[in-house]
Amino acid sequence: MLTVLMQFLFSGITVGAVYALVGLGFNIIYNATSIINLAQGEFVVLGGLLMWFFTESVKLPFFLSVILTLLSAGLIGLLMERLTIRPLRGAELLVMIMITVAVSIVLRGLIMFKFGKDPYGYEPFTSGEPLMIFGAVIQQQVLWVLGITLSLIFLVYLFFNKTMLGKAMSACAVNPLAAKLVGINVSKMIMISFVLSAILGAVGGIAITPISLMEYDKGPALAVKGFCAAIMGGLGQGMGAVVGGFIIGILESLTAGYIHSGFKDAVALVIMLAILVFKPSGIFGSKSVMQVRKF
Amino acid sequence: MGKTNFFVLICLGVLVLLFPLVISDSYNLTIGVFAGVNALLALGLCVLMGFAGQASLGQAGFYGIGAYISAILSIKYGLPVALSMVIAAIVSGISAIMIAVPALRLRGHYLAVATLGFGEIVYVLLNELGPGGPSGFGDIPHLNLFGYIFKSSLSNFYLVWCFVLLVIIFSFNLVNSRIGRAMKAIHDSEVASNAMGLDVAALKIKVFILSAIYASFAGSFYAHFVTFLSPSTFSLFQSILILMMVILGGASNLWGAILGAIIITILPEALRKFEELDVLVYGIILTLSLLFMRKGIVPLIIDKLKVEKKHA
Numbered sequence: 001m002l003t004v005l006m007q008f009l010f011s012g013i014t015v016g017a018v019y020a021l022v023g024l025g026f027n028i029i030y031n032a033t034s035i036i037n038l039a040q041g042e043f044v045v046l047g048g049l050l051m052w053f054f055t056e057s058v059k060l061p062f063f064l065s066v067i068l069t070l071l072s073a074g075l076i077g078l079l080m081e082r083l084t085i086r087p088l089r090g091a092e093l094l095v096m097i098m099i100t101v102a103v104s105i106v107l108r109g110l111i112m113f114k115f116g117k118d119p120y121g122y123e124p125f126t127s128g129e130p131l132m133i134f135g136a137v138i139q140q141q142v143l144w145v146l147g148i149t150l151s152l153i154f155l156v157y158l159f160f161n162k163t164m165l166g167k168a169m170s171a172c173a174v175n176p177l178a179a180k181l182v183g184i185n186v187s188k189m190i191m192i193s194f195v196l197s198a199i200l201g202a203v204g205g206i207a208i209t210p211i212s213l214m215e216y217d218k219g220p221a222l223a224v225k226g227f228c229a230a231i232m233g234g235l236g237q238g239m240g241a242v243v244g245g246f247i248i249g250i251l252e253s254l255t256a257g258y259i260h261s262g263f264k265d266a267v268a269l270v271i272m273l274a275i276l277v278f279k280p281s282g283i284f285g286s287k288s289v290m291q292v293r294k295f
Numbered sequence: 296m297g298k299t300n301f302f303v304l305i306c307l308g309v310l311v312l313l314f315p316l317v318i319s320d321s322y323n324l325t326i327g328v329f330a331g332v333n334a335l336l337a338l339g340l341c342v343l344m345g346f347a348g349q350a351s352l353g354q355a356g357f358y359g360i361g362a363y364i365s366a367i368l369s370i371k372y373g374l375p376v377a378l379s380m381v382i383a384a385i386v387s388g389i390s391a392i393m394i395a396v397p398a399l400r401l402r403g404h405y406l407a408v409a410t411l412g413f414g415e416i417v418y419v420l421l422n423e424l425g426p427g428g429p430s431g432f433g434d435i436p437h438l439n440l441f442g443y444i445f446k447s448s449l450s451n452f453y454l455v456w457c458f459v460l461l462v463i464i465f466s467f468n469l470v471n472s473r474i475g476r477a478m479k480a481i482h483d484s485e486v487a488s489n490a491m492g493l494d495v496a497a498l499k500i501k502v503f504i505l506s507a508i509y510a511s512f513a514g515s516f517y518a519h520f521v522t523f524l525s526p527s528t529f530s531l532f533q534s535i536l537i538l539m540m541v542i543l544g545g546a547s548n549l550w551g552a553i554l555g556a557i558i559i560t561i562l563p564e565a566l567r568k569f570e571e572l573d574v575l576v577y578g579i580i581l582t583l584s585l586l587f588m589r590k591g592i593v594p595l596i597i598d599k600l601k602v603e604k605k606h607a
Binding site for chain 2 (some may be wrong): 036084087088089092093094095097098100101103104105106107109110112113180201220224227228231235260262263266269270272273276277280287
């Protein structure tokens with residue numbers, strides 16, 4: 001019994017880690033711009049597939065491939081902001097949502113053109129015997145996913161709370177006009193927020209691909225789950241999305257294991273609807289903050 | 296409904312009448328039927344979004360309910376198709392109340408995402424509980440009215456577009472009625488509308504129900520025309536397409552919804568020749584049109600005409 005439960009828990013935590021990264025990316029962009037970027041899932045896909053391209057196809061060393069993948073993802077995030085988000089600043093909310101959807105379709109089209117519809121995977125970061133915890137079999141890659149996710153989350157926390165740049169970005173989130181008045185370059189901060197969340201997504205993709213493989217059309221589902229995580233923790237509450245992501249991952253895995261695998265994808269949505277109905281500000285959000293926000 | 300609108304309606308009516316005479320191959324007529332189905336979906340969202348200011352990313356959910364309920368009732372319980380369509384519309388309306396009541400507390404992103412969640416849950420349920428699961432089911436009877444069976448593309452083309460024309464007339468009358476003016480007031484300012492004594496909540500729910508019923512009929516027409524259903528037709532992507540139709544055509548104008556629906560229906564057919572590049576080209580077209588025509592095509596044309604009038 002315990003063995004099975006542990007197995008489900010660990011697979012839930014693994015998926016949850018990726019949801020957490022996507023959710024965190026949502027929040028970073030939301031805080032800087034008040035828009036939700038539904039192309040967020042595409043960056044996870046890009047991360048996994050570009051990593052495959054650099055390691056398996058070009059045969060570059062591991063670390064160089066990681067750096068190149070992250071650089072490319074960051075560059076695509078930057079281009080997305082400069083070419084589509086910036087020209088539309090001040091447009092209606094729905095137009096902003098649609099433009100991120102349109103960009104995600106463009107990215108998916110590009111990915112499909114380059115990589116086709118097949119799933120891709122590569123070797124785990126370290127080879128070796130799987131670990132046994134309470135009788136559950138844990139692949140080493142799972143530990144990599146968790147370790148990378150947690151340290152990344154810690155870095156993001158440090159960035160926003162300890163560095164000048166991060167604090168400037170937080171200031172933009174609270175009040176863009178006031179931020180401008182004290183000399184913060186708001187437009188630059190928005191750009192950085194897109195680059196940052198693109199990289200976060202790509203890291204998730206790089207880490208998870210050896211476990212679950214990656215294919216061109218995984219983006220939208222990841223975006224929806226990551227968004228549920230962000231809503232659950234309270235939109236704009238950075239660490240809330242992380243907790244939300246892990247909770248959703250675990251509940252999904254338990255549902256698939258104990259109830260019915262087909263209902264797995266509904267779990268995140270049902271939780272999200274319940275949160276929206278009973279406490280729209282999320283578990284960690286405060287109501288007063290929500291009323292101040294533009295959208 | 297105004298002289299100009301009446302004129303455009305007559306033009307559209309003539310166009311519908313002549314289209315099958317000019318283009319008679321059944322493939323293009325089938326696309327014509329789909330354009331009509333999409334026009335119904337877009338009209339529903341347009342009334343909801345452009346006039347009541349409520350976003351919905353879950354229209355595919357109502358579309359799916361309309362298609363599945365109507366198909367299942369007519370196959371399993373042998374009900375007449377017309378009756379099943381009406382029952383499906385009632386079920387859609389009730390589910391609209393279920394989503395609209397909690398959604399009333401939500402605005403902007405939160406409302407968009409709550410409706411998205413609803414649409415996706417319907418999608419999961421269709422996959423799990425619908426006959427045939429993910430692979431779907433067939434042998435759905437055609438619509439039979441007074442002994443006439445709507446089987447061919449031609450008859451369905453006229454059927455769907457006649458319904459669309461009726462819905463357009465109804466929608467224009469609605470938009471220009473007291474309720475329509477109240478809806479526009481909500482769109483501009485909920486607080487002010489409330490202060491003027493409008494029952495904002497009740498009105499929002501009614502508009503939600505109306506848009507769900509439009510979508511439900513679209514689904515039923517689809518089901519009894521194609522006679523085969525699978526959940527993939529009613530995915531999140533469909534909801535996004537419906538939103539795209541409305542935004543592309545111009546959310547503030549009912550004609551925009553029709554034009555957007557026609558463009559979005561034809562676009563994939565026109566992109567066939569790009570083969571595997573079609574998704575990419577499609578995305579680029581959407582991106583560019585959002586960047587350069589964010590108000591939508593029809594409002595853009597109206598603005599242009601106004602400017603020309605001034606100069607003349």
